[in-house]
Amino acid sequence: MNPLPDHFTVSDYLIQRLYEAGLRDVFTVPGDYVARWFDYIDDPARNPDTPLTRLGCRSELEAGYAADAYARLRGIGCAAVTYGVGAFSLVNPVAGSYVERLPVVAISGSPGTAATDRPFARTYKILLHHATGNYRADRDAYQHITVAAEIIRDAAHAPAEIDRALGLALAYKRPIYLELWRNLWDAECARPQGALAVPKPPCSQTAVTQAAAHAAARITAATKPLFWAGVELQRYGLQDAFRALRVQTGLPYITSLLAKSVLAETTVGFVGTYTGPSSDYTTYQTVADSDLLVVTGDLITDDYEGIVQADFTTMIVAYDNAVRIGAATYSDVPLAEFLAALAAALKDQPARQPWATKGSATIDPDYRPFPPDLVTYARFFKRMETWVEADMTLVPDESSSMYVSCNIPVNRANGFVSQAAWGAIGYASAAGFGLSVADPAARPVVFAGDGGFQMVAQTISSMAHYGRNPVVFIMENAIYGIEQALTNSATYTEDQPFNAYNKIPKWEYAEFARALGAKAARVATLEHLETVLAEVKEDRDHVWLVQVVLPERDIPSEILRLATNTPPSPGQ
Structure with missing residues (x-):
């Protein structure tokens, strides 16, 4: 390693501001344009009061998914990669962070003014490695999936540009992209001046007051109003404010799959996790019986198209700095201000007597013998209902496991993490790595489809190398099961053939995991499963992969109900 300079540099500035924002760990993939920054992170003497830890990842997908999951618990995440090949590979994870409102900092180094970089390319008419020829292409790719995408070219302006972007990330809970010319890593710059400024989203007090009064009138007039607690409550630290509003009003509440465990599910008033037709019967019926849905901070996706079509003209939706009440929209209404104003507008209303209670969410039985x-x-998953403990964080992948796992009770806030809106298969395994770094006391338990796992399988190596202890259950049937159900559910109900494009190759996952340094087991019978579950729970010092062999034509009934838009029946 070349010795680090004696002066304060852009690298130091970036480290100190990231630390101030709450970051402690950076997920990285090396490359020559960004590697110099890693030298600064790896030198414990360089920034002793604001140290960051660098964790090397096996791919940009892994780094981005891990940073996304880390941000869900720590309030900010960071993935650092090289120009071109690295930055473009990181686009998909950053897009997911954008959709699901997570301040992930994507950092890339790029060609600078060194003798072998841009001047050399111009003089000799050559293309630099990892470049497309358009040296703004990386930044341009990020402009629509970040709240700020910056190319930092000058050390004198670097502090202001870094501060502005970080402030926007924290204010709007969205990713940012920072691309630094590589000659700047050692370039001298000013030290941070004062605290990092985080701008407040636009707020119209008039709109806040009007929206709260309108919503309060609707709630007061409704017979069975129902809160729909959303993910912005967690992102903006408003869980206690929502809990107080629920106690004040006495109203029951549901969550979406994305917001499951926004409060501990032992909280008074909790009915269940609503996932449309795949919901348990009590939750589904409660939503159907309600005459007013009050959505507090949630992203509504097409999972909920049925209820939105039915209730669009009456429901209240507070999300993304606005409130919609039927056809009326109030702009510049931050969620925190709206919750406070709504509580004030309802202060003279007595708390409602409970009209809905928590159901006994159960796993549907096998749909065939x-x-x-x-x-x-x-x-x-029936066994998981009692095997899972409060200090575990459940992480289902976008797979056949996602909708069935939401029936497992989670008795700790933020104890369930899913990428339920963006839905990139493979997310959960790498997210388990990021969560284990963000909160070592909470053991991630991943439920991964075999197809999704094959996309990021090397993350097991990262878990083992850094001494992390997630449990990764691979649900193995060699089929993209949820895709098969959505494209032709009759495969499962009428034994029609599988679509060829939904078949995937079989792997020996347990052997693979052992080769990467993990503990592993392959189970196919209930008796063997019990033995392995006991061993896994006893061993909290190692990462475990459990290959769960399933019948090829098995699929959760919850998925079939989702695929066929069939509501649950009593008992489901």
């Missing part, structure tokens, strides 16, 4: 000794989705 299987030999009684085999592991199936229903039998496995």
Whole structure:
């Protein structure tokens, strides 16, 4: 390593501001344009009061997903990669962070003014490695999936540009992209001046007051109003404010899949996690019976198209700095101000008597007979209901496990993490790594489809290398099961053939995981599953991969109900 300079540099500035914002760890993939910044992070003497830890990842997908999950618990995440090949590979994870409102800092180094960089390319008419020829292409790719995308070219302006972008990330809970010319890593710059400024989103007090009064009138007039608690409550630290409003009003509440565990699910008034037709019966019926849905800070996706079509003209939706009440929209209304104003507008109203109570969310039974000794989705997740403990964080992938796992009770706030809106398969395994770094006391338990796992399988190596202890259950049936159900559910109900494009190759996942340094087991029977579950729970010092072999034509009934838009029946 070349010795680090004696003066204060742009690298130091970036480290100190990231630390001030709450970051402690950076997920990285090396490359020559960004590697010099890693020298600064890895030198414990360089910034002793604001140290960051660098964790090397096996791919940009892993780094981005890990940073996204880390941000869900720590309030900010960071992935650092090289120009071109690295930055473009990081686009998908950053897009997910943008959709699901997470301040992830994507950092890239790029060609600068060094003798072998831009001047050399201009003089000799050559293309620099990792470049497309358009040296703004990386930044341009990020402009629509970040709240700020900056190319930092000058050390004198670097502090202001870094501060502005970081402030926007924290204010709007969205990612940012910072691309630094590589000659700036050692360039001298000013030290931070004062605290990092975080701008406040636009706020119209008139609109806040009007929106709260309108919403309060609707709630007062409704017979069965129902709160829909959303993910912005967690992102903006408003969980206590929502809990107080719920106690004040006495109203019951549901969550979406994205916002599951926004409060501990032992909280008074909690009914269940609403996932449209795949919901448990009590939750589904409560939503159907309600005459007013009050959405507080949630992103509504097409998972909820049925209820939105039915209730669009009456429902209240507070999200993304605005409030919609039926056809009326109030702009520049931050969620925090709206919750406070709504509480004030309802202060003279007595708390409602409970009209809905928490249901007994249950796993649907097997939809067809299987030999009684085999592991199936229903039998496995039924066992998870009692195996999972409060210090575990559940992380289902976008797979056949996602909708069934939401029936597992989570008795700790922020104890369930899913990428339920963006839905990139493979997210959960790398997210388990990021969560284990963000909160070492909470053990991630990942439920991954075998297809999604194959996209980021090397993350097991990162977990083992850094001594992390997630548990990764691979639900193995060699099929993109949820895709098959959505494209042709009759495959499962009428034994029609699988679509060829939904078949995936079989792997020996347990052997693979052992080769990467993890503990592993392969189970196919309920008896063997019990033995392995006991061993996994006893061993909290190692990462475990459990290959759960399933019948090829097994699928959770919850997925079939989702695919066929079939509401649940009593008992489901």
